[in-house]
Amino acid sequence: MLTIVSSSEIEKKQVEMLVIPVCEDADILPPAFMPELMHQARGLKEFNGADNEDIVFYAPSGVLAAQVMIIGLGKKDKLDGEILRKACGRAVKKCIQKEISEAVFVVPFIDVLSIEPDAILEAMVEGALLGNYQFDRFKKPKHPSLLKIAFVVSEKSVQHARLLSKKIKIICDGTLLAREWVITPSNLKRPEQFAWSLVKMAEKEKLKTEVLDHTALKKKKFGALLAVAAGSDANATMVILEHDPGNTTQTLALVGKGVTFDSGGINLKPQGSIEDMKMDMAGAAAVAATMITAARLKLPVRLIGVLPLVENMPSGSATRPGDIVKSFSGKTIEINNTDAEGRLILADALSYVIQTYKPDAVVDLATLTGACVVALGEKIAGVFSPDDRMSETLIASSRKTFERCWKMPLPEDYKDLLKSEFADICNITGSKWGGAITAALFLSEFTENTRWMHIDIAGPAYVKKETAYCGVGGTGFGVRLLCDWLEKAAGLSF
């Protein structure tokens, strides 16, 4: 449970744990705030308020809280949203370890910070809510998550903070939904099974839903998508979600790569590359969670979410390297590597959504290439778009949410690398270089003249080691980013 309390209430309140952020070189709380305790903390040698430091006081005098944790944020001028997000994530995790059930965070409420007050609260709530999540479907976590998280703000901002925190909570819930789907093992999210669980959730939020099953996909000639699914005994499925608030002039389409397991197919992945490939549907998870979040937030923009869901497996019926298929668009594709499967399902999904809904813009999210991880590392997504205006607004959202993105090029002449002797296009190049770019260029061949942006999230979609506000597994990357971007797009400024 998330609540907002006013500073005057907190001094009279019995709480289990009060968390107070401090900077090492400036006061960010009013001088009248718990003066005795703050004086005591300042006198300690082992705590200076540096980023990453913390100290706990038990039964401190002059305060009703049973424990107080003071968390360091470092230097005031260096303070930003991500430092706050991380500090709150870490504080929550410490509280969990201490088996505390309720933590109350003090939000810095004097005007000495260069960050906007809304951004401070946003970052703190995000860090705390996301850090409090533990995946518990198959075993009980060592210590339970917090039951109650509260934030203390000044009397005059209580009302605004309540509204804002409601919105942040909805967006964090969306992020956690995506995390949960990505962590779920592939045996429990086969394409049809995953499709129906998505549809059930979406219907609860009053999204319009449509499911194209194997028969429908065959009838509509989704040749590229079906080629990827051919080796699996699980049927390919495509889910289409629609958020239509009415009275809108623009339609945006979101497409998410939904490979529920990527073995590589006949080009089987080696040990070391195959283990975490249950995460290859993180694009679809982010898009579905964003659609659900958009509905909950009643975003005033019409959205179409398209989720091509397949399992990429080797078998007697699998697509062979060298096979040529006809895509939904009519273009023929020579599949020279069955492990370059994401672009095949996205090609058909992009063509379909463009032809069927004629959206004003399309954004796709995909764990598309290892090459993108080589280029940008595990924490930054690659953005590819011929439309600078659209990608710049996204990158602005990425700065705010700290779901980091970096714009990559789409050089026209590299398209030559995708030429095929026998078909319109080949799904891989003969070169080992520039794989993230050529994958994006492949997709661009299926976007007609629609405004389009591709986000390669192969790096940041999954973490193998826990971070300040995320456990091992799916990160939910893309949900906070897209929600922020869509909020702006709803103002039609993208």
Ligand code: BES
């Ligand atoms: N799903 C993988 C990309 C990936 C790699 C995601 C690492 C997350 C972490 C994708 O389908 C793939 O296999 N890409 C190949 C493309 C190659 C065959 C041209 C790759 O990146 O090696």
Ligand code: MN
């Ligand atoms: Mn692959």
Ligand code: ZN
């Ligand atoms: Zn893949």
